[in-house]
Amino acid sequence: MIKLDVIHTQHRKMASQSQVLFERDGVYIHVNVNSTTADKDAHIPGRVYLAQKPEGSFIEWKAEDVQSLDSNQNDQEWAVIGTTCSVGYKPDKDNVVSVSSKAETRKRYNVSFDILDLKSFKRNAPNHGWAYIIFILKDGTTYPALHFHSGGSKALLQQIGKYLHIKRSPNDSRLFIVQEHDPDMLSKSFDELHLFSESSAYRVTKFINDPYTTALGGFAKVTNFLRDSIMTPENVTSRPKEEVAEILQEDIPGMEISQQVEAGFEVVTKTKLPNRPEVTRGQPLNSQQWSKHMDRDGQIKDVEHLKDVIFRGGVEPCIRNEVWKFLLNYYDWQSTYKTRADERKRKVDDYFRMKLQWKTINDVQENRFSLLKERKCLIEKDVTRTDRTHKFFEGECNPNLQVLNDILMTYCMYNFDLGYVQGMSDLLSPILVVMENEVDAFWCFAGLMDKVWENFEMDQKGMKCQLADIHRLMQFSDPELCSYLESHDSGNFYFCFRWLLIFFKREFSFSDVQRLWEVIWTERPCKSFHLVICLAILDTEKTTLIENKFGFTEILKHINDMSLAIHLEETLKKAESIFLQLKNSKKLPATLKEILGMELSPSSSTSSSCKTTPIGTPINRESTPKLELPFQGRENGLSAPSSGSGTAVTTPDDSSLEILTDNADTAMNLVYN
Amino acid sequence: MANRAGAQRPNGATQGKICQFKLVLLGESAVGKSSLVLRFVKGQFHEYQESTIGAAFLTQTVCLDDTTVKFEIWDTAGQERYHSLAPMYYRGAQAAIVVYDITNQDTFGRAKTWVKELQRQASPNIVIALAGNKSDLSNKRMVEYEEAQAYAEENSLLFMETSAKTAMNVNDIFLAIAKKLPKNEGGGAAQPRQQGMKINNSETSQASEGGCCK
Numbered sequence: 070m071i072k073l074d075v076i077h078t079q080h081r082k083m084a085s086q087s088q089v090l091f092e093r094d095g096v097y098i099h100v101n102v103n104s105t106t107a108d109k110d111a112h113i114p115g116r117v118y119l120a121q122k123p124e125g126s127f128i129e130w131k132a133e134d135v136q137s138l139d140s141n142q143n144d145q146e147w148a149v150i151g152t153t154c155s156v157g158y159k160p161d162k163d164n165v166v167s168v169s170s171k172a173e174t175r176k177r178y179n180v181s182f183d184i185l186d187l188k189s190f191k192r193n194a195p196n197h198g199w200a201y202i203i204f205i206l207k208d209g210t211t212y213p214a215l216h217f218h219s220g221g222s223k224a225l226l227q228q229i230g231k232y233l234h235i236k237r238s239p240n241d242s243r244l245f246i247v248q249e250h251d252p253d254m255l256s257k258s259f260d261e262l263h264l265f266s267e268s269s270a271y272r273v274t275k276f277i278n279d280p281y282t283t284a285l286g287g288f289a290k291v292t293n294f295l296r297d298s299i300m301t302p303e304n305v306t307s308r309p310k311e312e313v314a315e316i317l318q319e320d321i322p323g324m325e326i327s328q329q330v331e332a333g334f335e336v337v338t339k340t341k342l343p344n345r346p347e348v349t350r351g352q353p354l355n356s357q358q359w360s361k362h363m364d365r366d367g368q369i370k371d372v373e374h375l376k377d378v379i380f381r382g383g384v385e386p387c388i389r390n391e392v393w394k395f396l397l398n399y400y401d402w403q404s405t406y407k408t409r410a411d412e413r414k415r416k417v418d419d420y421f422r423m424k425l426q427w428k429t430i431n432d433v434q435e436n437r438f439s440l441l442k443e444r445k446c447l448i449e450k451d452v453t454r455t456d457r458t459h460k461f462f463e464g465e466c467n468p469n470l471q472v473l474n475d476i477l478m479t480y481c482m483y484n485f486d487l488g489y490v491q492g493m494s495d496l497l498s499p500i501l502v503v504m505e506n507e508v509d510a511f512w513c514f515a516g517l518m519d520k521v522w523e524n525f526e527m528d529q530k531g532m533k534c535q536l537a538d539i540h541r542l543m544q545f546s547d548p549e550l551c552s553y554l555e556s557h558d559s560g561n562f563y564f565c566f567r568w569l570l571i572f573f574k575r576e577f578s579f580s581d582v583q584r585l586w587e588v589i590w591t592e593r594p595c596k597s598f599h600l601v602i603c604l605a606i607l608d609t610e611k612t613t614l615i616e617n618k619f620g621f622t623e624i625l626k627h628i629n630d631m632s633l634a635i636h637l638e639e640t641l642k643k644a645e646s647i648f649l650q651l652k653n654s655k656k657l658p659a660t661l662k663e664i665l666g667m668e669l670s671p672s673s674s675t676s677s678s679c680k681t682t683p684i685g686t687p688i689n690r691e692s693t694p695k696l697e698l699p700f701q702g703r704e705n706g707l708s709a710p711s712s713g714s715g716t717a718v719t720t721p722d723d724s725s726l727e728i729l730t731d732n733a734d735t736a737m738n739l740v741y742n
Numbered sequence: 743m744a745n746r747a748g749a750q751r752p753n754g755a756t757q758g759k760i761c762q763f764k765l766v767l768l769g770e771s772a773v774g775k776s777s778l779v780l781r782f783v784k785g786q787f788h789e790y791q792e793s794t795i796g797a798a799f800l801t802q803t804v805c806l807d808d809t810t811v812k813f814e815i816w817d818t819a820g821q822e823r824y825h826s827l828a829p830m831y832y833r834g835a836q837a838a839i840v841v842y843d844i845t846n847q848d849t850f851g852r853a854k855t856w857v858k859e860l861q862r863q864a865s866p867n868i869v870i871a872l873a874g875n876k877s878d879l880s881n882k883r884m885v886e887y888e889e890a891q892a893y894a895e896e897n898s899l900l901f902m903e904t905s906a907k908t909a910m911n912v913n914d915i916f917l918a919i920a921k922k923l924p925k926n927e928g929g930g931a932a933q934p935r936q937q938g939m940k941i942n943n944s945e946t947s948q949a950s951e952g953g954c955c956k
Contacts (some may be wrong), residue, residue: 176786177786177788208814209799210801447821453790454772454790456792457789457790490821491771491795491819492795525823528826529826563796563830564796566795570796575795625797625799629798
């Protein structure tokens, strides 16, 4: 007989056995990190708890609405089965329907975890406004930030400090890592303790690249270990207070970090490349500017400047519908009112011609046309679950779903060789919302697909190529993070798959995705700017990934969980800044220039270097790299040496040697455009 | 009150073993793979669960008598186009749930193909469960229970009809898998987290993260 069913951590009632040790209300989850305060639904109020339960100490956050609903529906979902904390799940009852959909949505955000699963947390200094805390678990789970609008974050952390031994990261003053305390550890030799928890090959690689820091880092680990050993377990009672004190002294950054192992790493990286220049973002293109850019015939003047403005600030929503048609090659930039009217007419006719092709296939025919039937099924399945929480698509029998379906079916006829592939509905949906017109949305979508069709090919060539490209770029831009990822089964960058396949569609809110896409579609400052955006996000997460010692699964989970928690404008700034850093590096290898879509000739004029790269031009590289499986031996020289082969050294192209000789002086000549 | 001595769960689980298993979900698109995981891990159900792009990773812990079983669950994209990525997920997995939709005969055919592939290519001792999902829609049933059960018996698969929507048999199928998985010789006190003994000796891959009793 199974005693205990699933240890459910989500939306369980505070069982009668549980004791609330700490609670605080006025703790909000901001649904979208980029949302404005004007959006009422963007901030969900709730209450945070620290509760002692039979099965452990839990930190929980519950949305306020759900809270009150829960108390009404006491024990309808959860029932205590045994005496020891056993819980079982009862099927949903019909009356669950009475839960409003809003409460249902809010419930998704509920947080609950065993304090022993906590790996680290990030806390901002509440100098400006309130404090927030982001909890990260050992399996990589990353919860949305809890914003303590009425204070209380310190008090919660003080409570946590009673349970866990916490250290502030030497590289990021907001990051606090839970230190493992294993009583068995004292009885083990240094070797068994995995003092060098990174694989030995990684350590060797690092040693060759940077013997000084690595060696000192290694020694520092011994120091830390001794310090920890001496203080454990006898001194445990005195320790937490110190650690909490450390947390609370938020105005003294970087304290007590001199003996920490990773202290020197950042510096090493920075000496290799020019500095990252400061960049600023601008205002979105507005309708006055847009109309000023058209002459009497409607022809766009100064296209390059216009694209610069769009890159810098995007487009105001009210003119997206027009501007996107140019960005997505629906209209030619050279077109006039007259030619556009003709073009549109042609497109309308053409669309309905193609739509008729599949519309007129009857059931009998369809039964002998299995390929089309298959695609029809696939499209139906995906349409019903694409962005259904967005106003435009919500509700049963929403007519816009039929439009989404018809466009995708027609695209099947337009490009039968490619067909329909999962992910396409995600690309179409924001376009349809902007266009609000079937024909226009179709042709804009087709224009977008012209840019990205390779991602959807059967052999996944486009995806593999891009993942390998990110790898190459990072080998140059951030060898430290790159070798960390390589030595943690993540050198294939597979965790970026979703980002690339659907252009960050699932990572940002609808309106942010629209902003991001129009910026990317300007193909500024280079054609492959989306790859640099990947680098920028990973750069922001670098300390978290490395100091939590995340491996393949945790990295993927952490990255997936960052959905709606990425700051768009900050990321765009950082990405441009990284791009300029690379561009200003005298040693940037030709292969990377090619990947980025920069002009290869260094003597050519510097302004907006990559606008001339034609769309869809395949980048010639020796061979399509194989998408490496994480648990397989590596095949090409780019990837990490498998642990054990201690002599292997990661040498990217030949760039790593060049990096070392590069110096920061080049950072002066930064102005771009 | 606060126990600082290590990874002890006060329900007594630490007295027993902690086992960690890698489990992968496979099956045709839109049969309910992600919904099953979401129900199992978070107790939630979303009527319009979005399609999985790439893969998702989740963990959930269940207790079986004195053993704590931690599932590391890989939820994959179902479309045939992404088939080539599947080996990355089932490699080194100790368990798989192959899911089909009882209202769609084609998805059952596809499930059989997955089973075949796992039998041929995955770890030889992998525990495979067949889940006939969407059992709440039995009025639209296209795959008979008996048919699937017979197939499962022939192939030594665990079999249950499930409903992520009503939660029927969802925890049960995971628990049945947990019961069937080998819990290893290394009982007694919990071992340090970073170290583990491999349950399955045929696993030679250095990176078979799961499968360790800890």
